[in-house]
Every structure is written in C-alpha cells, then in structure tokens.
Amino acid sequence: MEALVLDLVNPAAREQGLAELSKRRESFPELAPYLWHSFGTVASLLQEILAVYPYLSPPTLTAHASNRVCNALALLQCVASHPETRGLFLAAHVPLFLYPFLNTTSKTRPFEYLRLTSLGVIGALVKVDDTEVINFLLTTEIIPLCLRTMEMGSELSKTVATFIVQKILLDDVGLSYVCATAERFFAQFQDVTFTACLKDDEQTRAWLTQLLMNMGIDLSVIKTVVEPGLT
Secondary structure, three states: OHHHHHHHOOOOOHHHHHHHHHHHHHHOOOHHHHHHHOOOHHHHHHHHHHHOHHHOOOOOOOHHHHHHHHHHHHHHHHHHHOOOOHHHHHHOOHHHHHHHHHOOOOOOHHHHHHHHHHHHHHHHHHHOOOHHHHHHHHOOOHHHHHHHHHHHOOHHHHHHHHHHHHHHHHOHHHHHHHOOOHHHHHOOOOOOOOHHHHOOOHHHHHHHHHHHHHOOOOHHHHHHHHOOOOO
C-alpha cells in the first residue's frame, strides 16, 4: 500500500496508483488516515480534480479523463467515510471542490459517472448521523445541487441525491434550515420532484393538495403532482 500511495505524488505513476488504490481500497481499513497524513497525497488528489475543470464547460470531458478523476474521488470518499479523517476533510472544505461536477448538465456517460461519484463522496459524509457534517453542508449550495440532480440525473444519481437531502432533513438542524423561510420550504413542493413517489399514494397526495391550497398556490400550475392520473 505504501508504494501505491507514494505513486500518487509522482505524476508519472499517478494514474496507475489511482487505479490500483481505488480498486483495492476496501482491503485497507486504515487507508483514509494513511492518505490524509501522507505528504502531498491529498494535494495530488485535488490536482486531479482541478485538472478536469476546463473540460466541464463546454462539455468535452472524455471517458478516460472521467474515469481517472473518479478514481481520485473514490479515494476521497474513503477519507470522508473514516471517523478519524471526516472532520479534517470538512475543515479543509474539500467537498467544495466537487460542486462544479454537480453543477454540470450534460447527460453523457463521462459526466454522469463524474456526477454520481461526486455524490458518493457527499453521501459518505451524511451516512453517519453527524450534526457537524449537516452544519457544514448547509453553509454550501448542496441542497440546490441535489435538487437539480433529482430532476435531470440518472436513476442512480437521483437516488443518491435524494438520500443526501433526506439525511439533511432528518437532522434537526437541517429541518430547521429548510423550514426557516417560506421560500425554502415551498421550493420542495412546487415542482414535480415527488411525482413518482405519490403516484400510488392517494392519502399523501390529498395532504399535499391541501397543503398547496393552504399556501395559496395555483394548483393548475402543478396539476401533475396532485391529480390521480399521474404518469
């Protein structure tokens, strides 16, 4: 493992090191602390992320480049998951480097793979109930980015984005944040994000209809959400 980690700080050997460590990361339970505390390793991973920024707009990211940066993201997911390095990961604001990947709109496979892997890093952060994580995420644009993914991502990306929002809402701090202003609260109910979930749930659809009426929202604008014949 030590040799592979050393490969990450060597530009000539980095690609192979990324691929091998990403493939074998589950075999090393203490890989995260080793990555974080090894000289230059995290900086090398961030270099991999920054290197693909120019290919996000216009969208020219290749499958090879996407796969390489996703290997780097997989290692960062290890760091985000580990209790010893999670706080350090947040304190360094590393998740912010991933947000440009979540702000893309291309539906091609390289971009979708990049989006899904980035969401996996955030998902690893929220998987363990930790208010510190929620507090950090709420200072960022993660909720709008997840809502965008829930609208236009693949099924897998939508699932992970929904999981992240759900974990935020299940935390008292996250729920208070969403309900703090009318605009934030209403934005979860005025689009068709939950249409599929409500298709066969007549009672919940009735409650939503009543809620929207109480909010003074024109139901004709969002008929697909509240009508029984959803498609």
